[in-house]
Amino acid sequence: MTELDKLDRKISFNERRRYSRLPIEIDILISTEPPEHTAFAHQEERKSKDISGGGICFKTKKQIKTNSLIHLRFSLPDSSKEEISAKGIVKRQRAIVISNGEKYYETGLEFAQIEKNAKQTIVEFVKAKEIIINIVDLHKSFGDEKVLKGVNLKIRRGETIVIIGCSGCGKTVLLRHIIGLIKPDSGIVEVDGVDVTRISDDELDKTRRKFGMLFQSAALLNSLTVEENIKLGLGEHTNLSEEDMDKIVKNKLGIVGLDGTQRLKPANLSGGMKKRVGLARAISMDPEIMLYDEPTTGLDPVRADSINKLILEFENTLNTTSIVITHDIVSTYQIADRIAMLYNGKIIQVGTVQEIKNTDSPVVKQFITGSNVGPIT
């Protein structure tokens, strides 16, 4: 394990979301703007340039030992005032003298990823260890109908990503690929480094234990009571006693506001109640990754808001990664860290809520405004 890896593990929890700063002292500030525009600097900064081979080269007045770990803060072009923090290992440093006689050091800094754009470099580097689901060039057809035509998507641990798109565009098909309910025609779906499209049934079952899924129709087993539905996973995968399982059932039903319904059968529940029981069942094993297929469809605004709050609560308290499929734009803006738009079989844009709201894409703009005028027919 390199020094980089050790530091990665230590700092990644706090830093995971929204490019928040590293809680450590900055050694060097590098700016992509001319020096006069930067707000401050620890060291005198010079213009940086990317070099091929996965790093950045810059000049400093400070001599730094090779192989030492340094922490950086990048200031960004005007589109965002946020600064990006990162770290790198000094691979080489050599002294140079420029024309006015001053001595500087040319410092080569190695990062894990090779990128030309500074912001992208830092984002990819810091987040590189934290991709939990990686979808690469996914294709799927049903008969003559091509539904997915090369979907690419990276989902980070602990984030809530909402996939939006027109009805019938393949959102549920994409979701089902992630949990291995459908096999693609080509492409890769990696979950925590494991390609779920190419493993045995036993290994797929092991991977599925990381997931919880809320179906659009809840998909409760009608022959079982509410309690028995929630105990399905617990009974199969744990050695808990009946008493302990009863406590967990009570706790999970309490979270969704349905404690007391244990003995009822799904036929005796309303649509909204079924969905909440479905959610209780999905979280019964405290999964790392939650999949939601239209979680608020068919619910009144009050119930829909309570589901949204639950999704946010799971993310904040359990650090659950959530993938949500919905048409509900209001809910999307409430819960999403990032939004991905699926259109014509591909992901055409991924971004934060603000980036999607400010999008230049006519397709995304038409969808989020709900207009019937535009490229979507």
Added chain:
Amino acid sequence: MKPTIYSRIADALDYTGEVLILLAKTVYWCKTAFKNLKPIAKQMLEMGVYTLPITSLMSLFTGMVLALQTGTELSKYHIEHLIGSIVSASMCREMGPVLTGLIVAGRVGASMTAELGTMQVSEEIDALKTLAINPVKYLVMPRFLACIIMLPILVIYSDCVGMAGGFIVSKFQIGVDTTTYLDSIKNFLTIKDIYSGLVKAFVFGIVISIISCYQGFRTRGGAEGVGKSTTASVVISFLLIIVFDYFLTRMFFQKS
């Protein structure tokens, strides 16, 4: 595009292959039977106990018809004392297992297909998969074991009721007394007659459970799909019961 004879043959081979794969998986998951006694017992109750009334009625009247038909002809040659042996052998070798198999395929098999088909179209089976619960282990294995255990038991019951029905007709319509009827059974019914019927019942149990469950899993298209799957399950089970009956009878009774 209209299906050709070749595409139909390919579909049939495909179907056969998938059914055999399901059978292999089901046999594999039988290793967990002792940890799942409750669901197996529930299915045995559904399959065996709740089928008793209709099995009783069917067997009784089958025995009565057998006795009536054979007794009438045997009387012409004054050998009606053999009626017991003919009724018992017919019931044990053929009528018991085949008719009981058909009853179970129509009642229990259809119900299994409808239940699993409904689960399939309402995503309940997908929900099991997302909980990392193998649907073959959870749904098929209990039904499979219940069928192969209960069908032979039902056949024994059916044979007894059929022989009782034959006795009623023999005594009160043909005029054969009780001792003659029972002696005829004792002298002519062999162990082979009995166990051949039980082996048939075992095989029919496999056919009914696997075909019904497979049809349930491959259901598509909502309520209409469930209806089509149920019909297909019953028809295919019926056909396979008759086909297997021929080959098993040949295996047991054809003189080489």
